[in-house]
Amino acid sequence: xxxxxxxxxxxxxxxxxxxxxxxxxxxxxxxxxxxxxxxxxxxxxxxxxxxxxxxxxxxxxxxxxxxxxxxxxxxxxxxxxxxxxxxxxxxxxxxxxxxxxxxxxxxxxxxxxxxxxxxxxxxxxxxxxxxxxxxxxxxxxxxxxxxxxxxxxxxxxxxxxxxxxxxxxxxxxxxxxxxxxxxxxxxxxxxxxxxxxxxx
Amino acid sequence: xxxxxxxxxxxxxxxxxxxxxxxxxxxxxxxxxxxxxxxxxxxxxxxxxxxxxxxxxxxxxxxxxxxxxxxxxxxxxxxxxxxxxxxxxxxxxxxxxxxxxxxxxxxxxxxxxxxxxxxxxxxxxxxxxxxxxxxxxxxxxxxxxxxxxxxxxxxxxxxxxxxxxxxxxxxxxxxxxxxxxxxxxxxxxxxxxx
Numbered sequence: 383x384x385x386x387x388x389x390x391x392x393x394x395x396x397x398x399x400x401x402x403x404x405x406x407x408x409x410x411x412x413x414x415x416x417x418x419x420x421x422x423x424x425x426x427x428x429x430x431x432x433x434x435x436x437x438x439x440x441x442x443x444x445x446x447x448x449x450x451x452x453x454x455x456x457x458x459x460x461x462x463x464x465x466x467x468x469x470x471x472x473x474x475x476x477x478x479x480x481x482x483x484x485x486x487x488x489x490x491x492x493x494x495x496x497x498x499x500x501x502x503x504x505x506x507x508x509x510x511x512x513x514x515x516x517x518x519x520x521x522x523x524x525x526x527x528x529x530x531x532x533x534x535x536x537x538x539x540x541x542x543x544x545x546x547x548x549x550x551x552x553x554x555x556x557x558x559x560x561x562x563x564x565x566x567x568x569x570x571x572x573x574x575x576x577x578x579x580x581x582x
Numbered sequence: 583x584x585x586x587x588x589x590x591x592x593x594x595x596x597x598x599x600x601x602x603x604x605x606x607x608x609x610x611x612x613x614x615x616x617x618x619x620x621x622x623x624x625x626x627x628x629x630x631x632x633x634x635x636x637x638x639x640x641x642x643x644x645x646x647x648x649x650x651x652x653x654x655x656x657x658x659x660x661x662x663x664x665x666x667x668x669x670x671x672x673x674x675x676x677x678x679x680x681x682x683x684x685x686x687x688x689x690x691x692x693x694x695x696x697x698x699x700x701x702x703x704x705x706x707x708x709x710x711x712x713x714x715x716x717x718x719x720x721x722x723x724x725x726x727x728x729x730x731x732x733x734x735x736x737x738x739x740x741x742x743x744x745x746x747x748x749x750x751x752x753x754x755x756x757x758x759x760x761x762x763x764x765x766x767x768x769x770x771x772x773x774x775x776x
Contacts, residue, residue: 401756503681
């Protein structure tokens with residue numbers, strides 16, 4: 383049950399884009415069409431799970447024993463960059479169809495702060511490896527959900543009459559603001575569920 | 583371009599927040615008050631200047647194929663430096679900025695300037711570019727933070743201007759960040775990019 387609450391919290395209550403402000407660049411950049419938004423969401427989910435599964439053991443079995451926790455940022459970003467590169471090469475060879483679907487999004491992911499953010503978050507929250515994996519997948523779903531909703535609204539905005547000064551980014555940000563407002567409606571349900579099922 | 587021209591270019595024509603729309607995550611995530619916005623801006627500026635200086639000095643020696651990983655290592659080194667300094671001397675700031683300090687590494691502004699400016703220009707010019715872009719970022723974040731703090735709590739830099747119960751808390755919370763930035767960038771567009 384606690385896992386289900388964690389998933390709900392990560393997707394709706396603490397949505398990574400709309401409540402935590404991570405991954406805004408791809409959120410604004412590749413959200414003009416629903417298809418591309420879904421593709422990006424898939425790529426992020428894939429890399430996020432992988433990156434968390436790799437960085438978690440590195441932190442606890444390499445950095446902590448040698449007291450190198452202060453190197454976390456440097457080590458993580460290098461590992462993630464290398465990982466993305468490797469995933470790209472492997473996918474290209476073994477799964478060309480998936481590669482062409484994720485294609486352009488993969489290199490962009492290295493500088494996507496959601497990946498590094500989640501990898502650091504699971505350490506800060508002191509999650510176990512399994513919890514970290516669940517958290518990563520749920521967060522990625524939250525990211526995809528926000529992306530797809532946002533892209534759907536933007537497709538409609540394309541054809542409507544927007545005041546000149548608000549065209550482009552300002553109107554997109556405004557939509558994001560309204561979406562965030564809508565997502566605020568979920569705030570607190572994770573705590574209510576915890577009380578309901580007596581989980582600390 | 584003169585040194586001053588480079589700085590002003592970063593402030594207005596290539597303002598990272600309002601014009602280039604880079605580094606949106608810290609822009610939205612840390613501007614719940616003017617002070618937080620300013621400290622985030624300054625932390626990024628320090629990294630930006632130092633990274634620009636070092637990258638412009640060593641860019642010639644880095645093979646083209648591995649230049650991005652090399653830049654990232656340089657940037658990550660300086661970010662760690664800033665992170666440790668903040669933890670030691672300004673623990674309060676470190677706490678309120680939280681995860682956004684290590685995330686300066688993936689701030690597109692820093693890597694973007696390394697790629698588009700520092701690797702092609704001299705050390706001093708790159709330092710000026712770092713100052714200009716850094717100041718542009720800091721000012722943008724401070725303005726955004728001040729607007730949100732004022733609308734949300736009726737204070738600026740913690741100084742109460744409006745009566746006690748003034749303010750719509752939404753502006754301090756997540757939605758306010760998007761909405762305030764939307765209107766500010768519309769105003770900036772109107773003023774500077776006709």
